[in-house]
Amino acid sequence: MTVVGTRPEIIRLSATIKLLDEHTDQVLVHTGQNYDYELNEVFFEDLGLRRPDHFLEADTSSLGAALGSILVKTEEVLRAEQPDAFLVLGDTNSCISAVIAKRMKIPVFHMEAGNRSFDENVPEETNRRLVDHVADYNLVYTEHARRNLLGEGLHPSKIVLTGSPMREVLEQNREQIDASDAVEKAGLTAGEYFLVSLHREENVDNPRRLRSAIAALQALRSEYGLPILVSTHPRTRKRIEALDDEAAIEGITFHPPFGFHDYIRLQQKAKLVLSDSGTISEESSILGFPAVTVRDFIERPEALDAGAIITTGLTADGVLRAVEARLSIPADLASLPAGYEIDNTAWRATAFILSTAHSHRARLGLHD
Secondary structure (H helix, E strand, O other): OOOHHHHHHHHHHHHHHHHHHHHHHEEEEEEOOOOOOOHHHHHHHHHOOOOEEEOOOOOOOOOOHHHHHHHHHHHHHHHHHHOOOEEEEOHHHHHHOOOOOOOHHOOOOEEEEEEOOOOOHHHHHHHHHHHHOOEEEEEOOOOHHHHHHHHHHHOHEEEEOOOOOOHHHHHHOOOHHOEEEHHHOOOOOOOOOEEEOOOHHHHHHOOOHHHHHHHHHHHHHHOOOEEEEEOOHHHHHHHHHHHHOOHHHOOOOOOOOHHHHHHHHHHHHHHHHEEEEOOOHHHHHHHHOEEEEOOOOOOEEEHHOOOOOOOOOOHHHHHHHHHHHHHHOHHHHOOOOOOOOOOHHHHHHHHHHHHHHHHHHOOOOOOO
C-alpha cells in the first residue's frame, strides 16, 4: 500500500508508483490532506498516474482533526486490504498514517527519510522525526540524511541509500515539459521574469512574515523592472486576501497552481526562481536554472555543499542580495549534489521493498 496526500508526494513517488503497479498488486491511497483539482488531480493526469483506489476525505478542519481522521481512516483501509508493506514519502501529515501501519505489524518503508532542517518552527520537522523512528526501513536520498539517522541511533540495517527520485521523474517527463507553452500563455518572455512559490506554514501563516515576503517581491520588481509571477497555493491566497492590502501586491501576478509540466517549464525559462519548496533544491540542481530558497534553514544541505542554491530569509535586503549573488554565479561553477545524479531510484526502492517485505513479516511471525 502506498499513501499520498499532497502534490510533492505525488510527484516524487510517480515513477515508484508505476513500478509498484507493474510488479505488485499495489493499493494506492490518497488521504485528502490537500484535495483540490489544481493541487492534486491535475498532477495525476500530468504524470500518467491512475486514480487512487481509496480517497480518505480526511477532516482538515484542524490539525487534531486531520491527524485523527487520517489515522482512523487509514486503519479502516488497512484492515480491509491487509497489505504486505506500507510506503510513504516525506514529511506531511499524511505520512503520520505510518503509525497505525506500524501498530498493525505491517512493515513501514519511508522514502525521503533522514532530512533535517533542525528548525523547530517547521511543523514538518516533527513529522520527519516521528516517521523516521516509526519506520522499519528508511530510504534516504543522501549521505547527509543517512548520517542524521545514524546520529539519532537508528541501526544501519534500517537505512538504505536510494538517491533522489527527481532526476528520474524529470527525465520521464522531459518531452511533455519541453512541449509546454506555459511561458507564452502567461504572456512572458524567457529569461525576463521571476517565478515565485510560497506556501510553507512558517512563511504564510505569520502576517508579519507574509508582509515581509510581499515587500521583498516589490523590492525585487523595483530593482529589476521585470514581471513577477507567483504560483499561488490556496493557503497563500487566503492569507494574502486576509491582509486586505491590495496596494502591497500591485504589479505582481498571482496565478493558481500550475500543472507539473507547465511549472517546470516556467522554472527553466525564468531569470530566477524564488521558492520555499523543498524540491527546489533538487529541481534547480538537476535542471541547472538559478534559484534562491527563501527559508532560514533547509533540510537539503547537500545543495548548499555543491553551491547549487542560495538561501535567504524574507527581508527585502536579504532577498535582493541573494538574487544578485545567484545571478552573478556562472552556471558551470555549481556541481550536482551527491545523490541527485541517480536515475533509477524508483527501481532501487521497488526492489528493496520486494526483497524485504515478506522476510520482515516472517520474522514477526506473520505468514501469508
